[in-house]
Amino acid sequence: MMDDSVHKNRLYAEDVTIGYDRRVISTGLSVAIPDGAFTVIVGANACGKSTLLRALARLLKPSAGRVVLDGKTIADYPAREVARRLGLLPQSSIAPDGITVADLVARGRYPHQSFLQQWSDADESAVIEAMAATRITELSHRAVDELSGGQRQRVWIAMVLAQQTPILLLDEPTTYLDITHQIELMELLSALNRDGKTVTAVLHDLNQACRYGTHLIAMRDGAVIAEGAPRDIVTAELVEAVFGLSCVIIDDPIAHTPLVIPRGLPAMSITS
């Protein structure tokens, strides 16, 4: 089912069946997260992309098959060991009332700490580094609830960075951000990837996925229908197949990646 090169990757799903309660989202799904790539998972709403991400991060237990991390079934690791290798920014997290930026970012150090060692030199430098990388150092004293949406999202990313995991997963990190902050965030993720992190994000914006992703996974109805470099796989047919949207693909004049221009849907009539 999977060729051998897949098994060289640090993180992959092997023939997994995943879903919630009795509702099955994906059956027999096999997919690998290529090491060192910036992978973007795209697909229509409810196609199972977030579900896949949750399974990869061990938040969801597959009812069949397995997720493999560094050659071992992920379910066999102690929770903290997984958390030292793989970080995930969930779609919704709650900032405790009145928490400061520095305190929230510091919570990303949890898997590296213990009851006796609650705050080491390594913890402090990791948090300082993470805040610098996301350019929130000046905000470190501020309360998180006072920040703008863009700033707050950078704080959450800093928290995952402070975790210092080689693999980083993000579930729709640009939701609720304006266009500038979306681009800023994508550039940040891109830079992290160039620095050697394996980055995987679920995104809605296909054009951002094409521009910043180095590896695209297109999903529909819980199955992967295409994967590869955006330039190699993004065609009008694929977009039609994934989103049911008729479009033309042109060359992005800035990044020279595929740019999706929708043709629009059949004219809708508002009056009856």
Added chain:
Amino acid sequence: MSAPAQASVFGYRVSAFGGKLSGRLDLRSVAVCSVLLGIALVIGLLSLASGDYAVPLGDVLKALVGQAEPSVQMVVVEWRLPRAALASLLGAALGLSGAIFQSITRNPLGSPDIIGFEAGAYSGALLVMVALGGGTLTVAFGALLGGLLSAALVYGLAWRRGVQGFRLIIVGIGVSAMLTAFNKFMLLRAQLEVAMSAAMWDAGTLNGLGLDRLALAGMILLMLVPACLLLARPMAQLEMGDDAARVLGVAAERTRILLLVLGVALIATVTATAGPIGFVALVAPQLARRLTRSAGVAMIPAAAMGAALLSAADYLAQHAFAPTQLPVGVVTISLGGLYFAWLLVAEARRQ
């Protein structure tokens, strides 16, 4: 042994044994906790000294180290010490229990005296007293069982693919009302002598508690409190949501169940010793949070605040209308009720 502390945006970093022990200290929290414990201590000493038979403070201290005359010794150590010490200990237990449930529910209303766990513990204790006529230990056991059963009931009724804080609180308030009605019914049905002593206890009181009760409660708390403190870090992580906590390596559901059991055990210990003392668990964590300006509710400041509050309330209960002795629960209800009304309005606006 210990390296000099360094101040930064992270507070003071302290480490010892070459970094084998390390942590962060927030100076403000340390100061607030010290002041609160100081208040509890001073009130405790005052209540050892004052009463029908006034004892000079010097003699109180002598009595505490066993150097006073036998009569003074008896008044201070055997009569007054259990009550003074229990006020602090049980207050701390209430504060801690409140912090645990408010953290689990992520809501300042999620306190064991509001969501039915205290009423459940009292039901358990009453059942043992009325039906079995049990002694101190069996009553304590009944309280624990009653608390756990009511917690399981509330948790079960509020469960819908996980437990969401606000639903737990709403269900808990309902269960609490039913259990309170059940408790009244039991008091009415009980034999007169049992009902009389149980009714005194109904409001929550520290009157007439002896050294045996102090020893028992102290021993139980000595086991429960360290277990709670071990869970303080994962508890704080859980406040960010289950997903965020789990990807950071917290076993979310297991931690929550453990915290729930410990929190119920704390409230059951208080209820079995002194009856259902209301509002301290509700108020203490929030007051402490406002003073320390910490993120979320923290266990140690909440416990320190609980100790100070219950000591102060019991001192009032003893001396405000002397020689009439009020049950301390009446005082906490009067003061806490105001806070509760304000909180309900504030929460209703927030929802």
